[in-house]
Amino acid sequence: MKKIILSMFTVLVALTLTVNTASASSYTDAANLGEVLKTKLSSFNSTINSGDISSIDDQYDSFSNDIKKTERAIGKVSGKSNRDALNIKYIKPAKIARERVIYEVSQYRLMKVINDSLTANKVDKANSDFAKLERLEKRAVEIKEAGGYEQLPAKVNNGLSSIKSDIVDKLNELNNKNSRKNPAEIGETLLVEKDDWLDGHVKYEIELTDVISGDEALTLVKEANMYNNSPDAGMKYVLAKFRISVLELEKEPYDINHANFKAVSGSGVTYDDWISIAGLEPDLRNDLYEGAEHEGWTYFMVDENDEPLAVFNQGWDDEVWFNISN
Structure with missing residues (x-):
């Protein structure tokens, strides 16, 4: 023990x-x-x-x-x-x-x-x-x-x-830089410069000078050419006049046409339907050389209750946006 x-x-x-x-x-x-x-x-x-x-x-x-x-x-x-x-x-x-x-x-x-x-x-x-x-x-x-x-x-x-x-x-x-959320208004001149494989070096001014939509736009469309179609049901025409001044140009001429512009809805959806309106004067379409300035109408068809934007050269380095609601 x-x-x-x-x-x-x-x-x-x-x-x-x-x-x-x-x-x-x-x-x-x-x-x-x-x-x-x-x-x-x-x-x-x-x-x-x-x-x-x-x-x-x-x-x-x-x-x-x-x-x-x-x-x-x-x-x-x-x-x-x-x-x-x-x-x-x-x-x-x-x-x-x-x-x-x-x-x-x-x-x-x-x-x-x-x-x-x-x-x-x-x-x-x-x-x-x-x-x-x-x-x-x-x-x-x-x-x-x-x-x-x-x-x-x-x-x-x-x-x-x-x-x-x-x-x-x-x-x-960046907040003040032109963009979809900060588009240019009527009378606001944008100075744009780019270098790309298609156009080389280009420097130009672009300005939205006028916007007409709805019944007034339809009246101008019909006056321009009686055979122009009315907008589709629930849609409206928007006419936008732009001034473009070519300051520097590597490859002449610089082609401006309606295909450079697209309408984008207020909610951010691009309108892809192709439309053609004849007879609007002055017409936007033109070939511009260095030092040239041109002003003309382009056109869009958008939802009648939409407050759309226009984008120029969408997807390219010189993409710029404009408010075409009025």
């Missing part, structure tokens, strides 16, 4: 020693990682104080991973008081440093995304993300005030402002 009790005591002592050894090992591992994190915190704070947002961004993810790794190690340490002490010593100051810049890093990264969208001509996405950017800026100010965080060097915000300024310039340019 004594042997059994002695044996059990020996096992208990061994287990206790093993547990204590494991606990000590966990604490040591956590403390060692904490010291590594402390060193990296010093480096991260130095980077923050430099005010270089690009360098802050470069270190941010690695520093965040070190925080997570140290937190996991501390979570394995026995004793709440031990864990609390380690968290206060290592984790809390590291998180404060990270939280000082979290919204600035988010702004910097979002602006990279916006620039990528602008490069890809994804203007809608860029505009949507720009709205998010302004919310992040507001949140950055609020979080600093609420948390009592130390203010960042002015260079950080100056760097972000500089990047944002470039984005604003690009957005303004």
Whole structure:
């Protein structure tokens, strides 16, 4: 019986020693990682104080991973008081440093995304993300005030402002650029330049000078030639007069004709039905040489309740859009 009790005591002592050894090992591992994190915190704070947002961004993810790794190690340490002490010593100051810049890093990264969208001509996405950017800026100010965080060097915000300024310039340019969502109106002259395999180098001005639709357009169509057809049921004619001035031309002459233009519905559907109207004067169709200017009518047939657009050279580099609703 004594042997059994002695044996059990020996096992208990061994287990206790093993547990204590494991606990000590966990604490040591956590403390060692904490010291590594402390060193990296010093480096991260130095980077923050430099005010270089690009360098802050470069270190941010690695520093965040070190925080997570140290937190996991501390979570394995026995004793709440031990864990609390380690968290206060290592984790809390590291998180404060990270939280000082979290919204600035988010702004910097979002602006990279916006620039990528602008490069890809994804203007809608860029505009949507720009709205998010302004919310992040507001949140950055609020979080600093609420948390009592130390203010960042002015260079950080100056760097972000500089990047944002470039984005604003690009957005303004693209938002104001002629497109289906931003078509030219009557009297607005567009300067267009292109180089392609078909026409070579061409530079010209194009302007929508007049639009007539509905009954008035039908009257002009019938006056132009009595044999011109009336529009199909539920449809209407739209007559659009364009002025084109050829400024530079590599391959002469430059052919302008009705096929250069297509009508597109307000909902974005292209009207593909071919129509022909004879006798409208002046007619748009012409061969133009460098220095020439010509003004003439072209025509479309669209749904009677539609508010259509006209697109010139759809799908080519010199594609331009006009509002032909009136």
